[in-house]
Amino acid sequence: MxxxxxxxxxxxxxLRGAGAAGAVAAASAVGVSAATGVAPKGPxxxxxxQPTVRAPGRVVYEHLSADEADLLEAIADQLIPEDExxxxxxxxxxxxxxxxxxxxxxxxxxxxxxxxLAAFERYCRSSRGAPFRQLSHxxxxxxxxxxxxxxxxxxxAGFAGSSGAFFGMVRDHVLQGTFGDPYYGGNRDFVGWDLxxxxxxxTAVSPALQTALEAGELAANHRSAYDSDNFEKxxxxxxxxxxxxxx
Amino acid sequence: xxxxxxxxxLYAVATVGWAPLAATGQAVPRTIIVESPVMASGDTMPREYxxxxxNLSPPLTWSNLPDGTREIxxxxxxxxxxxxxxWVHWVxxxxxxxxxxxxxxxxxxxxxQMPPALTGAVQGLNGWRRPYxxxxxxxxxxxxxxxxxxxxxxxxLGLGPxxxxxxxxxxxxxxxxxxxxxxxxxxxx
Numbered sequence: 001m002x003x004x005x006x007x008x009x010x011x012x013x014x015l016r017g018a019g020a021a022g023a024v025a026a027a028s029a030v031g032v033s034a035a036t037g038v039a040p041k042g043p044x045x046x047x048x049x050q051p052t053v054r055a056p057g058r059v060v061y062e063h064l065s066a067d068e069a070d071l072l073e074a075i076a077d078q079l080i081p082e083d084e085x086x087x088x089x090x091x092x093x094x095x096x097x098x099x100x101x102x103x104x105x106x107x108x109x110x111x112x113x114x115x116x117l118a119a120f121e122r123y124c125r126s127s128r129g130a131p132f133r134q135l136s137h138x139x140x141x142x143x144x145x146x147x148x149x150x151x152x153x154x155x156x157a158g159f160a161g162s163s164g165a166f167f168g169m170v171r172d173h174v175l176q177g178t179f180g181d182p183y184y185g186g187n188r189d190f191v192g193w194d195l196x197x198x199x200x201x202x203t204a205v206s207p208a209l210q211t212a213l214e215a216g217e218l219a220a221n222h223r224s225a226y227d228s229d230n231f232e233k234x235x236x237x238x239x240x241x242x243x244x245x246x247x
Numbered sequence: 248x249x250x251x252x253x254x255x256x257l258y259a260v261a262t263v264g265w266a267p268l269a270a271t272g273q274a275v276p277r278t279i280i281v282e283s284p285v286m287a288s289g290d291t292m293p294r295e296y297x298x299x300x301x302n303l304s305p306p307l308t309w310s311n312l313p314d315g316t317r318e319i320x321x322x323x324x325x326x327x328x329x330x331x332x333x334w335v336h337w338v339x340x341x342x343x344x345x346x347x348x349x350x351x352x353x354x355x356x357x358x359x360q361m362p363p364a365l366t367g368a369v370q371g372l373n374g375w376r377r378p379y380x381x382x383x384x385x386x387x388x389x390x391x392x393x394x395x396x397x398x399x400x401x402x403x404l405g406l407g408p409x410x411x412x413x414x415x416x417x418x419x420x421x422x423x424x425x426x427x428x429x430x431x432x433x434x435x436x
Contacts, residue, residue, distance in 0.1 A: 128301050138356055142302055145355070149375050151298035151384035154435045 059095075063102040063110065068117050069095060074133045075120075076174045078140055087191040094177030097186030101173070109169060116159065116166035120147060123157035183224045190222045201225040279427030280310045281397045285351075288430040292393065297382040297433060304337065304380035308348035309397045313424040316344045316399040320419060322412055324394045328385070329374060335412045336393065337380040338371030340404070355379040372411040383433035390434040399424045 061069045072095050080089035089095075102110050124132040127146070128139050135143065146152045148171075150164035159166055177186030179196065187193060193200060199213065200221040212218040225231045284306055285293050294300035307321065323337035339349070346364050353370065354361065357378075361368050370378045385391040400422045410418065 127299055138359075139301060142355055145377070145381070146298040146302055146384075149377075149381065149384075151302075151381065154384055154387050155299050 059093075061096075061099045064095070064099045064113070068113065069099065071117050071121060071132055072098065072113075072170070074140070075144070075170060076177075078144055079171060079174050080178050086195045089174050089178045091188065092178040092192045093186050093188035094174045096188075097177030097180065097184055098173045100185045101176075106173065109173075112160070112166065112169060116169070119158040119160070119163070120152075120166065123147065123152045123155055123159075123163070126157060127152075127155060181225050183226045190220065193222075194220060201228065201231075203228050203230045275423045276313070276425050277427055278311055278313060278425045279397050279399060281395060281427040281429040282308050282310075283395075283429055283431075284308070286429075286431045288428070290431050292383060292431045292433045298384050299435065302380075302382050303352040304349065304382075305395075306349060306351040307395060307397070307429065309427065310347070311427075312344070312399045315401055316424055318342065318344055318400040318403045319346060320398045320400065320415060321349065322394070322396045322398075322415070323380070324396070324412065325383070325385075325391050326394065327391050333394075333412075335372075335374040336382060337373055337395075338410065338412055338415055340369055340371060340406055340410065340415055340418075342368045344399075353380060369406065369408050369410075371415060372409060376411075378408065385433060385435055387435045390432050392430055392432050395429040395431075396426055397428075398426045 059069075064072060073090060076089040076094050080092075080094070082088040082091060098106070098113075102113065121131055123146075124130065124135060124143050128135050128143055132140060132143065143152075144167070146155075147163040148167040150162045152163035153159055153161075157163075176184070179192040179198075180186055181201075182188065182190060190200070197216070198220070199218040200223055202209065202221065205213070209218060285296070286305065292305070295303055296305040309319070312319075318340075319342035320340035321337065321342065322335065322339075324333035324335050326333040328334035339353070342349075342365060346368075349365070350362055353365075370380070372378055373381055375381060383391060383393055398419060400419060401424050402422060404418050404422065406415070406418055
């Protein structure tokens with residue numbers, strides 16, 4: 001054990017400051033585009049959802065409770081932290097992506113999030129003596145390792161199946177929310193694509209662009225695939241029915 | 248510490264039955280005394296060293312190293328798990344011969360340095376392919392036995408990071424002067 005303080009606090013403070021306005025803007029944009037591009041399915045799509053009202057200036061979550069959102073933010077912050085290479089999952093709005101998707105394409109995962117996050121919090125309390133967000137950085141990492149490897153499954157925290165399955169689901173969705181097309185609500189301001197130096201979708205590539213790409217000099221165009229006429233929302237909707245969006 | 252009535256039997260199996268697998272075909276005297284301030288052979292491991300607790304690496308001490316010991320390595324293996332057995336919980340090598348044990352809670356973060364007394368020591372890959380200790384997580388109701396095996400080596404092997412148990416055993420082949428075990432058990436309910 002160490003005396004190291006949770007780094008979540010400073011990261012969250014950062015979000016409350018510079019990132020909060022952007023988060024709200026992204027959330028609003030997602031709500032509009034998702035309504036036209038994603039056909040909601042299942043109970044979450046039809047039930048009257050009460051938005052989670054949070055402190056002024058912060059993200060309004062539509063499907064996650066305040067406690068769930070706080071915990072998921074802290075987990076996402078550990079999975080893809082902000083570092084010297086650039087912003088992480090929080091700044092990318094990965095949890096906003098998950099929240100919005102739980103009302104649509106990922107609605108079948110809603111119960112897995114509800115039960116999994118509750119079990120995860122119980123596991124942290126029983127094994128490390130405190131909620132996840134109050135643990136030191138090293139204890140947060142340690143707890144996540146035990147969940148990822150399935151070692152937390154038998155700790156009687158109430159994971160439905162393997163704790164590793166819950167971890168894998170969260171990890172996949174955080175990756176989607178960080179590096180997916182911003183159209184879906186994450187990858188805010190293209191920070192995920194900038195992080196991996198992805199120059200963006202291009203439907204036509206000239207020899208000059210190809211040369212620049214191979215030289216690592218192709219500037220990011222910061223455009224969603226759906227900014228192009230070649231990617232129509234109707235096509236996306238058709239494709240989704242066959243691929244189930246990876247949940 | 249409480250010890251169930253069947254523990255002496257398990258301990259006997261652990262220390263005698265599996266001993267040949269701990270070495271690499273080399274005849275090795277089992278002279279090293281391996282102890283811990285938190286448990287003895289046959290004891291139940293405290294939950295602090297398992298995923299039911301904070302999953303710290305346990306403190307170990309050793310004594311009676313053979314003359315000529317120049318480097319030390321430690322493995323933690325469960326010969327009742329893994330396919331093929333054993334399931335490996337901990338691999339650490341390059342430990343200076345001047346060290347007389349390992350403190351509790353060795354690093355799991357790559358940016359955290361080893362304690363000064365262990366300068367040069369490297370944590371290798373466990374069964375999860377992770378370079379740190381992960382404690383027992385057996386199926387509920389099934390006691391498992393954990394071998395903390397200390398190896399005394401006749402020379403520094405100069406091994407880099409990323410070795411697993413098999414790699415380490417091959418590298419140590421012909422260099423093991425002696426070894427010893429601490430063999431606790433753990434059961435989940």
